[in-house]
Amino acid sequence: MVHNAAIGALVRDLIKATAKTSSEAQLEQYKRAALRTLAESQSSRINQFHVYARLEGLVEKARILNNDPLADALHLRLTELSSRSDKWTPEVLSLLLQLSDRPVHNNKVEDLILLEPGPSFAPLTWSDIVADDPLDNQDSIWDNVDFAGDGSDEEEVLRTDISDSSAQTPDSSLLDDKRVEAQLGDLLRPKDDPALHLIVDAQFWRPKARVDSMEDPEAGKDHPPELLLTESQIIREVIFMLLGLPTTVFDLDANERLVVSAGLGIRHVSPASVIHLLGNFAKIGDQLRIVRRWIHRETLLTLEQTFQAAIETRLGDLDLSLNEIHAQFLKPRTETVPSLLQVYSEVYRRSQLMQQTADILMSLKPVRPFGVLECLYEKTCANQSIGNTDGYEYMAKLFFECFQAYIRPVKSWMETGQLRKNDQIMFIKENQDEVPLTSLWNDQYHLVREGNDDLYAPNFLHVAAMKIFNTGKSVHFLRHLGYEGRRPGMQAVADPIMTFENVCNPADLGTLSPFPELFNEAFDTFIASSYHSSASMLRAQLEAKCGLRRVLDALEYIYFFRNGALSTDIALKIFQRIDHGSARWNDNFALTEVFRKTFSAISCIDVDSLDVRSTRTIGRGKPHQARRSMGALEDLRVIYALPWPIANIVKIESLMIYEHIFVLLTQIRRAKYLLQMQKLPENRSLAMEKDLLLIYGLHHRLLWFADTVLTYVTDMVLLASTIDMRLKMMRAEDVDAMVAVHEAYISQLQSQCLFTKQHGPIRQAIMSLLDLTVLFSDIQASYTMQTTLSTSENMQTKQHIIADSDSDDDEIDHYQVGDAVANSVSDAGLSNTDRLKSMDDTFRKLHGYVTAAVQGISKAESGTCWEMLATSLAVGLACP
Template sequence: MIPASSSSSLSVKSQSSRPSSSLQSRPPSRNTAPRPSSSIGAARPASSASTRPHSRFSLRPNSRQARSRLIPQCQTLVTQMTGMKEEDDPEDESFREAVDYVVRSLETSTINKAAASVDLSVIERRISGLALKARINSQEIFGEALQTAYDKLKKNVEERENDLDQDIKASRLPDHLQFLLELSRPPTEVTLMKAQTFLDNIANPPPTEHTLTWADILAEEPFEGEHWEGVYDQKDGGDWTSTPSLSPLSSDDRPLDDDDSSVEYSVPSSDSTTSEPPERMDDSRPAKPYVPHSCENRKQFEELRARQYWRDDWHSDASPNPTFDVNDPSTLGPTISRALAEATGMKDAQAMLRPEHYIDEVDMTREILMSLQGNNTTILRWNGIAFEMLPNAPRLVHLSLASQQSIIMSLARTASIVQNLRRFTATVFSASFANKQTNNRKVTTTRTCEAFADAIDEATRELNAWCAAREEAICRAYAGIDTEPLVVTLLETEGAIRDRYGTVFEVLPEIIQTIFQIRPGEDLSRFDLSATLLRQPAALTAQLLDTLFLNVQQHMERRDNITSDALTRVFLRTAGPIWSMVGKWLKDGMGLGLGVGSGRKPDMADELDEEFFIENNGLGSGIMGVGLLDPEFWQEGYALRERTTPSGEDGTEGQASGQSRSRRVIPLFLEHVADMVLSAGKAVGLMRALGAPLSSNVFDGRKTFADLVSSVALDGGEKSKALGLFSVSIDTLSRLIYDTLLPHCQNTGSQLVKVLVEDCFLWKHLQAIEDLFLMRKGEVIPHFMDVLFMKMDSNQPWGDFYVLNTAFSDVVEANLNAGGKEWINASLVRLSYRGSREKDRTIRRTVKAIDGLALEYAVPFPLTYIFQPKIIEGYSDIFVFLLQIHRAKNALERILVRDERGKDKQLREELKVLYAMRSRLSWFIITLLNFLTTYVIHAEVMRFHTVFRQAESLDDMICFHDEHLEKIRGRCLLKPNTTALHRAILSILDMCLHFGDGFVDFAGSSATLDLSRQSINVKRHRSRRQERQNRNVVSFSQNRDHDWRSSDEDEEEEEEDIMDSEDGGRIKEPPEPSFSLGSSVMTQDEGFPARVGKMSSELDGLIRFIRRGVESLAGGTSEAAPAFGVLAFSLEDWDM
């Protein structure tokens, strides 16, 4: 037993620090007598432990001590990692070897070296860097929470810096933070949620828990309150009046002297009376003290309950059976009800019924506002189709039942329309969502229809917000927050809705019924969407946008600005998908159409939305398709959609758009820019195919259509800014769209034109085509014609493919060898003859045999879009016509005019007739050729070059070139309406060949000149057979009376109309020549001079026919009239 005089330092410390107690002044107790000394502690010998020698462990170095402390931890680590234990197999050395390995590995870094430590500034910089990284990664909440937590930690450490009992020393704080940072992972969604919760708790700290004080206990009744619960055990039969002692000793056995404080004794654990009460008191104490309801709380509860007008036991302040008073409106309703009951004899029945439930008008207005938001109320209930008024609906004291029902049903109709619009949007959205969930490529709804439903949904949500704002204003007026007076009535609410939204909620269902073919009165949410989509999606989109557009126009014309503004907002949101399609088309351009991919199918770039007004016709796709390289791809590959409505179908689409069903499927507000958009998109695709850099002025498709229009509308003035409405007119909208798209389209087109001119050598190929087909190359084309005509006259195979192309190549090469410039690549030119053998045999007698000649020029890509095969064919027709004229001219030029002195008189007279005929034919040929080369080809080429240089797009180039070629063909009389004049000219040309052959037969070959060989041999050679024939020829000279007609006959003939009014304004057929193209041998009965007389008469008729036809063309209103006037003026010299 420890002596009483001996005490530990802890007991001394506790005694010295313990304050003085009142027990020190207690009276002496009987227990305070000194105890006798124990016999055991009197003569106790000293223990051997007191003389124990020092252990050698205390003299070990620090490293060995650290090693001995490390071994148990290493054993535990080996056991946890490998499962081996030392007691499992004491003889096995595996466990001991593993422990030694771990000790050797760790003692180099933990025993012999000091641990690496960091400074607090390093941790602070690292925390700041992590917070900055979080902000850069758009995780501002996480960065702010991390910085805030670190600041609170530093503040807490600074406040507790002198606390010796804290778990973590301030000097070790950087090491702990370093350890936590090394164990940390990148933030996840859970981390961000916890960071948000942490910041919310700091910004809105929970209320401090109330701490029980002695003042609270003393303020209550004795032994009452929750803090006394559990102190006394009621199960043991105890009551609140008897309090058992918490000490196991009686009051007499307790030490009351001063020495009692140093005596130590414990409470036995077996005594449940002393141990359970404190535990029960601690467990049963609630987190927050219970505060009973006060009178103020009860008062507030009753006030709130008094406002619950929807309760059956709620009664209004107005009396249910008042006496009618003119000055009191609240007496009107009950008085009318009583009067009607008395008048109908149902007063007793009314008394037996439940009394009327009257509420305030402001409360009924709130009910109507909730119904407008689609909720069932005590006034209105939704029956699946419309809102209906409940039979037991509350009444208003100042309105009769009929007037109240009239006002409420008017508002109910508006609520029903809005609710049906909500159901319609839900149906469209569910169909769209189901399509996306199933990943079905078959479109069940169009993007424009979805945008239309979204616009309606936005309008209904705006109505919900408006109703909520009005209800908030009512609540604020109730609470007295707003000082301005507020008038709330049913009529005022109805007028506010009309002033705010106009008739937009009546117009929208009509538009839905028109577009989706719903009968009036049917549920808008149960329309047959599949039947609607049987129509072309582009047609459905155009019809929807056109219907909205026309409704906006109509309400603008009626000065209904409220409805027109609301419809404009719906229209702009509905047109958003089409505008985005336009932006995507202008940005990405057309697809290449090469069919690269699986199954030779076009790539995704070739696919356009089916509701877009531009479609891919599929040109170039398939097995034989060449895509972009096809000359027709530019004009036919991508084109504007056209309506494909059958003629027998009900023309709802045409009625909605105000246009015929055959028009292109383009929304009205984009119709004026559709061609420009199509051209720009095709230009972008072609630029991408050519590898040319695209323009920096890329169309900004990210700006929505509504944002584009709102930016202009908000510039109109402060009033528009305040209302936030798109108050733009139809003309302003059209101009805005045009001004927005024009710069990009012009820039793209001009850049493509620059690439075609500079990189594709457009002007070089155009010059070569004009020089070749229009015979503008004077030193090469005549040489080629001489070679060709020589083969024709000598009956050589001139139409052979090899002969034609070899002759042309030789002529071009000879021109280069002679020092001429290279004007054409001969390898790009191909001549072929597609005529029959019969025509080939008649080449010496008619120029019509040359019709089978075809001249082609292989234009490189992408110039094939301008010089298409049909364009080259048109050039070839002009070339053949000019070649036919030169063929006749060559036949006349081969006839030599000689001095006939020394010949007999009759022969000289006959030769005069022949030479006169030759002169008349030559005059016409020269007049015609001079007109074609000077006033047609040269004039049109100069004009075309001027216009062609001003082209701003490839489409402009194609249009200008096509118009240029058509003008030349029209002035060359190659159009269908001038076929008669063309046939008359060919007859004259055939007459020239026939005259040349007859002159050779009559005068001999010595009277001709071979211009191709430049022969100067004029020696006359006449065979004996020809001389015998000439002796038998009777001379014939055309009589003046037969050659020239009287002036009366001329006037009558000129007054004759040669235009056939029954055949579309075409010129009547010319007179047929009497000479046969198959007879070239002179007979004995009729000599060549006699036939020349007939030929002269026929030539006169043909030329007069041509002159009258040209004069009729010159007197027209076409652009070619001045040119034909020149030819008509030249042909007037025929009669001189």
């Protein structure tokens, strides 16, 4: 926070100095915009190891080009800078390197004199020295002293040559103050110079026979070794090889692997044993060469750069350890006897963990840049399982160092809800296309999947990935609701304290606690605070600002007839428009006005968002067609526009099920309305006695069926499912859980209300039974009119009803009436008694089919609602 405050103050001062305004409001606006730009700008840090490598390269290049003064000056200042550097030093040095132009050729060491204070004393010259102490060699101080009189002839010759060259008195011409520049030609020696031959001959392990045997390694297998070395000499060569230096004992084959050179051996040791032991050293050297090559490869990924730096540090420790072995066995001590076997034991023990690291590097795949974390995690668990305490601690510490680099973009995502640009290892991607606000939660960001549908993230993070994903999405969603940055209700993501000491607690827990459990517990604690705070704040905003509960209440009032009085009023107005024979009964504007006016008394409903439409063209067909089948009501669509935040939870596809349920409830009420509006005939004449029995029985069974289906849909399905959905919605942790709860709720309603494809025949049979109420109401009306009208009027009315039935036969298929009902309608030549018998038979067949089908579903799904519906339908089937 102090760092952010300091940056904010500096930005404000900068804006105040540059902007031509004195308004505090504008200054604050400019400040927020500048801070937002700084926060959103994503720039990777400079690789400090690469910068220092380039500087060391400049030092080496200067020495190669015989510019030692420049090399010494640069090296001296790099050494001084190492004790004064801070976190911005690599960036400054990188900037200077990018601005430089051929620094080795264009720089002049003399320019550094301008930065130094003037000398307080005159420079010392040879004239001053000779004047103070003449070089007259009176004391023979320039004579060469023979410290080893019994030395070899070669040493004597070499010493004589050096003595002859160094015993010469400096020429008097060199004693002046003039600087003499050495010529390159003076430093070169001809090929046949005796001094060069002395140096080559001193390299005793390179005789001519040795060179010839190296050219043909197979030639020395069946012959005794041509060069016998001491163990001390071979130990030195082995250490050099392990340090990555070129040696004579080991060569590289065509596959760039180390092999033992032919033609060498150790006195009193069999050649096969020497070759086998040195081959084991070569295997270790191959592993170390893999590591050395990998740490010098170019990479732009922060995770791999961190891994390279961590390995380089450990490799440096191993090199120091190898130097200690070198010093231990090669120091001239009488009590120390060099042993190649003991060196191998020490080297193998100290390099074993680095060999495990080489195995990790060999198993890495370029397509999975985070694979290094998975390998380190597995190695840590493997070492713990076999009781390798050193390996467990080594790999765990290496894992946590790399995990710190991986967790930084995750932490940024959880805090800001935004992704870094060109992040190649993050398992979350942003949709580049424009996403509507109604699908912001599901479509703006998505999880990245691999070819086998696995999450593009380390295996040990798959469980927590969804919480990380939802935490950032919650912050992003809150930003669109008007919340910029972190608010008082949201907690900041804790700084990653995922270290070996904090997670594994070796001092308290030891090494027996399973590493996966320790890691999962620590990581869950790391993300828990941010996840719960962002999720709870988003839930609160959806309730308070967006009105989630009010919208759910509104959907129940509109589609589920929660207020029976208002819903009945709307249904009656629709039925009356249908029964009056108006060709414009489904007029969009008229029906919308009816709905809005009726529901205006409900506070949770936004009547301006309510709209009613008909999929069938107004006035198409004949006026009486709409009243002949329940299918006419399926043309109605009641649309309620949801606020965009709620539309991310209650999806548009779910509203289709709401509309289907509304139509179903309206159709059932339509059937009850037709049965209840007609009065039963009171004429008890003997001629109509059989017809009256059929009318009363069919009326009772149809009304029983309509009441049973209505009770099942409203009480057993809608009421029970809605209460359960509301409870689960209150307990949901985040928006994803809320969406899942509502989708499960919609899926349950779709199944239990028979809207699925597998329940299609049952629903069709129920619609056919409801259509029977329309036909039955026509016949019932004809009998009612016979008791009040004259015979001529009765005949005219009957003919009118039959004519209506005949005229509508060509349109009846549009409403998908059942086959049995369609046959009874189309057969207009039958008498009313025959029609009643046909309806009764049709009802019994369809009712029996529905009852048996529901009983089968009840046994298969074991649902309480299905069992109660099957029992109620069975009771209705037993009615006389």
